[in-house]
Amino acid sequence: MSKTESLAKNTLSPSLQRKQRQRKESLAAYAFLAPSILIFAVFTFFPAIFSMVAGFFRWNLPYDPVFTGLSNFEFLFVDDIGAAEFGKSVLNTLYFMLGIPINICVSLWIAVMLNRRLPGVGIFRTAFFLPTLTSMAAISVVWMWLYHPADYGLFNTLLIRFGLPIQSWLRDPVLAMPCLIVLGVWRGMGYNIVIFLAGLQSIPHDLYEASEIDGANWWGQFRLITLPLLSPTTFYILIIGVINSLKAFAEIDIMTQGGPLGATTTLAYYLYQYAFQYFQIGLASAVAIVLFVFILVLTLIQFKVVEKRVHYG
């Protein structure tokens, strides 16, 4: 062995050693990650890619899939019957999202009220949080009872007390969606209140004191301090709200099954019907693709529009 060679070996070996150690650590890390990687691969990434492909096939179980290009999308967007049905479900989904701003206003109002150190606050917080906690299936059954179309339904009792005609609520194509929205606001409020409270508590108190000295009233403080400093929280709640309303399923399945006359068929329910009632896997996958793009576009719009107005303190 020449002198230079042995020198090279001497200088190389520590770095080689380090490389070996790094490789060992990488291996260990991947072993730690293996369960998660496996499950994500099988039940998230593969299905997502699968949906993207299946959307271009006609695949009505139990028959084999046939490649049909864009024909599923043609059915959804161009076909007289298909486009009308699909368009309605898109509109219904957007209508259902009307609950989000209502929910934000109500929960912000309650959160501001709860943001005080007075005895009994904890009890109120628990009360408002209760609906969020309980399962949508059970809650839907309870609200079906509240919305019962007979005179002994609780909401109808209320109408009668005020001398108004009774309604058939969930069985009325015009009222069914508002009924679901009210239920959604009632159930989602608790979660939003907790998040808003966390946001409110992070606003420095001396800002309010300083503005007090400057003669600001309650409304001024709310408009000029609370709202701007809370905007990241509101933004977050907005995104979660959109994602949740796109996912909404249990209440529709239990209370209305998408009816009456398709008045409560949202995109999620439409997809479920095509996949698990009509067994048209290809068409359901095409809807899934549209839903995916829908979420993507909505998120981008939210970021673009809202970010300008969101104040990150």
Next chain:
Amino acid sequence: MDNISVTKVKPHSFFKSKKFKSAVGKGSWYLVLTISAIVVVLPFIWMASTSLKGPGEVFAYPPKWLPQEWRFQNYVDAFQAAPFARYFYNSTIVALCVTVGQLVSCSLAAFAFARMEFKGKGFLFSLFLSTTMISTQVTLVPSYLIIQKLHWIDTYQGLIVPFIANAFGIFMLRQAFMTIPLELEEASKLDGCSRLRFLWQICIPLIKPTLAAQALFAFMGNWNAYLWPLIITNREEMRTLQIGLRYFVSQEGGTQWGVYMAAAMIVILPVVAIYFTVQKSFVEGIATTGLKG
């Protein structure tokens, strides 16, 4: 609602005084909050009350808030009309297994992201986080077909395995692991402690509060799960509580409201009971992580 008491105003009369103003403020505060809280809780009270009414009283007009005759038979009827005990057992098994599985897989993955160096770490982490953007509907049909291919329809595996990996959980636990000081790891290495032992014996006890919150989210989220158990179960004895309730109400044709409300109570009570025992960490968990159960 005044958030801050007025300090600079000199009290001219009692009605303009600080004391009076704050008393009125507090009074109206309590009044408004009490009314809103009652409105929010009312459906629960109505559910509980109906669950104790006999058929005659359920359909009586005008309805009464309290049943004249407390009929606990409704609960017995619910358990007899449908296998709610079996549903209860299924829900418990599934929710517990998902919780334990998620804690194990998430701690392992989170530990790797927080305390180890490896190739592709950044990429893999963002890939994991991206799963939160892929909504359930997009993966629903293929996941169902996979479960079918595995012959996992109507099995506990089918209900449990897809939920063992959870990106939110990994993210949350990773944050917790990152707070553990580096010196601790070096010291344990010098003592010849293996990585797995360091994770199990030193790190896990240190992040217990985060783990508890994560366990709670996993349990409640899975207990309340609806869409997946609906499509994955066909046989009655594999249904979870939520799905059992759905079929119970739809099959009976919608007349036995007293029994339905009793069934709804059975579904709701366990989660409410758990919530009241661990309330504080739950709400704090949501407030700090924004996670939804």
